[in-house]
Every structure is written in structure tokens, then in C-alpha cells.
Amino acid sequence: MRTQVAIIGAGPSGLLLSQLLYRAGIDCVVLEHRSPDYVLSRIRAGVLEQGLTGMLEEAGVADRMHREGLPHDGFTIAVGETRLRIDLKDLTGGKTVMVYGQTEVTKDLMDAHASRDAKIIYQADDVIPHDFDGNSPKVTYLKDGQRHEILCDFICGCDGYHGISRKSVPEGALTEYEKVYPFGWLGILSYAKPVDHELIYANHDTGFALASMRSHTLSRYYIQVPTGTDVNAWSDEMIWDELKIRLGAEAAERMETGPSIEKSIAPLRSYVAEPLRFGRLMLAGDAGHIVPPTGAKGLNLAASDIHYLSGALIEHYAEKSDAGIDHYSQRALARIWKAERFSWWMTTLLHQFPELGAFNARIQQADMDYLASSRAAQVSLAENYVGLPY
Numbered sequence: 001m002r003t004q005v006a007i008i009g010a011g012p013s014g015l016l017l018s019q020l021l022y023r024a025g026i027d028c029v030v031l032e033h034r035s036p037d038y039v040l041s042r043i044r045a046g047v048l049e050q051g052l053t054g055m056l057e058e059a060g061v062a063d064r065m066h067r068e069g070l071p072h073d074g075f076t077i078a079v080g081e082t083r084l085r086i087d088l089k090d091l092t093g094g095k096t097v098m099v100y101g102q103t104e105v106t107k108d109l110m111d112a113h114a115s116r117d118a119k120i121i122y123q124a125d126d127v128i129p130h131d132f133d134g135n136s137p138k139v140t141y142l143k144d145g146q147r148h149e150i151l152c153d154f155i156c157g158c159d160g161y162h163g164i165s166r167k168s169v170p171e172g173a174l175t176e177y178e179k180v181y182p183f184g185w186l187g188i189l190s191y192a193k194p195v196d197h198e199l200i201y202a203n204h205d206t207g208f209a210l211a212s213m214r215s216h217t218l219s220r221y222y223i224q225v226p227t228g229t230d231v232n233a234w235s236d237e238m239i240w241d242e243l244k245i246r247l248g249a250e251a252a253e254r255m256e257t258g259p260s261i262e263k264s265i266a267p268l269r270s271y272v273a274e275p276l277r278f279g280r281l282m283l284a285g286d287a288g289h290i291v292p293p294t295g296a297k298g299l300n301l302a303a304s305d306i307h308y309l310s311g312a313l314i315e316h317y318a319e320k321s322d323a324g325i326d327h328y329s330q331r332a333l334a335r336i337w338k339a340e341r342f343s344w345w346m347t348t349l350l351h352q353f354p355e356l357g358a359f360n361a362r363i364q365q366a367d368m369d370y371l372a373s374s375r376a377a378q379v380s381l382a383e384n385y386v387g388l389p390y
């Protein structure tokens with residue numbers, strides 16, 4: 001088989017890229033090693049920046065998001081007894097975020113692909129990118145026990161942190177930057193009315209908590225747990241009790257509880273690989289970088305990579321210019337590092353780090369006091385949270 005662009009991974013990065021390229025008349029094939037149901041079963045991000053919602057519009061997959069998504073004008077930070085509302089709309093001159101789950105974004109993209117009979121090969125095993133240092137790259141894979149080959153012009157590695165694309169880069173060509181946090185987030189999804197109409201990020205003596213949602217009847221909550229925690233050690237009841245402590249008495253009184261329909265632990269890590277382009281292989285999304293989830297940047301950052309990458313590929317085919325491809329890594333990384341900084345900062349502000357000692361705890365308190373007392377600090381938080389410009 002021959003195509004113009006072979007995309008490895010059918011998560012949000014791969015599907016958004018494929019949809020944008022299709023609309024520009026560029027042929028592509030997506031290879032995914034899981035099944036569609038498995039991809040949809042992964043509960044992940046929930047807050048979309050306007051940059052991403054704009055791209056979903058551009059891709060022609062935004063109708064359901066506009067019908068069912070929840071625009072949010074602000075959120076609350078709760079530290080001890082202090083409650084600070086961050087009025088995103090006021091602080092940014094009118095910008096907001098959209099609460100709409102990654103699962104729904106992925107489903108809308110899958111539906112758009114299905115309606116045009118797009119080439120997505122699910123359950124493709126042993127996917128390998130080859131010869132991307134020359135002009136004739138190819139991808140091989142196993143399907144139903146048979147090996148297949150796709151000849152292409154470019155390979156886009158959209159296969160997440162554990163994918164094969166980054167691992168295929170020759171040793172020494174990649175510089176990696178990493179920070180691993182000594183805790184993870186235990187998340188639950190439950191058919192319970194959200195405790196507030198906006199999100200609450202809390203830093204309590206016993207750890208971080210986040211009250212989020214997917215709809216007016218479906219709540220998503222997270223609590224900080226030490227690395228190595230067994231998810232089965234936390235019953236639903238224990239999680240609800242801990243949420244009530246960490247989110248404070250007022251929220252506890254209002255909190256509706258119920259059985260969890262999903263429960264999992266995500267480790268927290270900051271990671272960047274540089275560069276993001278190796279000849280005719282480009283990395284995008286989690287394949288190239290990871291942020292801790294505190295600033296809700298992971299999915300949004302994947303989308304900004306796809307903005308630069310789709311633009312570069314469209315420029316290559318439509319204008320016969322490789323300027324966008326040559327600059328892809330540099331442009332994407334400039335925005336990635338700012339999101340890395342912001343996610344690290346929000347993580348540092350809102351989690352318990354007992355191992356860092358009393359000095360750090362005081363700095364954390366001073367950071368929160370400064371935020372509460374300074375509009376300039378709040379503007380900085382708000383402009384990063386709604387998303388820096390592309």
C-alpha cells in the first residue's frame with residue numbers, strides 16, 4: 001500500500017491530524033495497535049482550551065461538543081480554608097475553557113473517520129517505522145498474522161509515551177528531560193451531581209484533590225496518592241471520605257456520592273524529548289512529551305503540536321515548501337516548554353511534598369498568598385490555563 005502520510009497511533013493526536021489532512025486533500029493511513037473500544041475506554045483529560053475547540057471546528061467535528069460540552073468561565077483554588085476563584089473570563093479579556101471529555105473528542109473523531117470510510121487499521125501489531133532518514137520511508141505491521149508494508153512520504157508518531165516511534169529514533173539523536181513526582185492521581189468517575197458548577201483544585205494537609213466533571217450528572221474526582229499505591233487498597237467509600245476532607249466542609253456538605261464506574265491511578269511526570277523531527281519522522285503529543293495533569297495541559301498540548309504539524313504538511317503539499325516541516329520541532333517545543341513550566345508550577349503549588357521540608361512548605365504558602373493578593377499573578381495563571389496562543 002502507498003499513502004502520503006502514515007500516522008502511528010489513533011489517540012486524539014493521530015485522529016485529529018488524520019482528519020485535518022483529509023480535509024486538505026492529503027491521503028493518510030492510521031495504524032493503531034488497540035481496538036476502538038479499548039481506545040475509548042481510557043478515561044483521561046476533561047478540559048479543552050479554545051485553541052483545541054477551534055481545531056475541532058476546523059476539523060468539522062465540533063457539533064456535539066458545542067451541544068453537550070460545558071463552557072467554564074472560571075475555577076476555584078482551595079488551600080486550607082482559603083477559597084480563591086480564578087475568573088478566567090475577566091482575567092483574560094473574555095477567554096474560557098470547555099469541559100468535554102477526551103473520550104468524547106476521540107469518539108467524535110472516530111465517527112467522522114467512520115462516516116468517510118477512512119483508512120484506520122486497528123489491532124495492528126509490531127508496527128515499525130523504517131528509513132525515515134531518507135526520502136522513501138515506510139511502515140511495516142502485522143495484521144491477522146500477515147506482515148504488511150505502507151510506503152509513504154512522511155511518518156507521524158502519534159503513539160503516546162509508550163509508543164514505538166520515539167523508540168525507533170537512533171541512539172544519541174534524542175535528548176530527554178524528565179522529572180518524576182513521588183505521587184500519582186487516583187481518579188474516579190461516578191454518576192453523581194458535581195459538587196460545584198466549576199472545578200475545585202484543593203491543596204489540603206493530607207494532599208491534593210480535584211473536583212471535576214463530565215456533565216451535570218457525571219462527576220470526575222482525583223486525589224493525590226503516593227507512588228506505588230494499589231488502586232484496590234482504596235474502596236469507593238474511602239475515596240469519598242478523603243475527598244470530603246480535602247475539599248473542605250462546605251463542599252463535603254454538598255457532595256453527592258455514588259458507586260465508581262471507573263477507578264485508576266495515573267503517575268505524575270514531566271518529560272520532553274528533543275528534537276521532535278528526525279528526517280521524515282515527526283513526533284507529536286504524548287509521544288514527544290508528558291506533563292503532570294494539574295494544569296489540564298496534556299491533551300491541549302497534543303492539539304497544538306497537531307496545529308503546527310498539520311500546517312507544515314499542508315504547506316509541503318499545497319505550496320511545495322518545507323519551511324513548516326523544517327521549523328516544526330522548534331515551533332512546537334517553544335510552546336511545549338511553556339506548558340511544561342506551567343504544569344510543573346501548578347503541581348508544585350497544589351500538592352503535598354513532605355520530603356522537601358519546612359522551607360518548601362513556607363514557599364508554597366507564600367506562592368498561594370501572592371496569588372490571592374495579586375491580580376497580575378492571577379492574570380498569569382489564567383492566561384496559561386486558557387492556553388497560550390499558537
Ligand code: FAD
Nearest residue numbers: 009011012013033044045159160163285286296297298299
Ligand atoms: P495517546 O492518547 O496516548 O494515544 C496514543 C495512541 O497510540 C493510543 O491509542 C495507543 O494505543 C497507540 N499506540 C501506542 N503504541 C503504539 C504502537 N506501537 N503501534 C500503534 N499504535 C500505538 N491530560 C489531561 O490534560 N488531564 C488528565 O486528567 C489526564 N489524565 C491522564 C491519565 C493517563 C493515565 C494518561 C496516560 C494521560 C492523561 N492525560 C491527561 C494526558 C492526555 O490524556 C494525553 O496528553 C493525551 O491522551 C495525548 O494524546 P496522544 O494522542 O498524543 O496520545
Ligand code: DHB
Nearest residue numbers: 045046212293294295296
Ligand atoms: C481534569 C483533569 C485535569 O488534569 C484537570 O486539570 C482538570 C480536569 C478532568 O479529568 O476532568
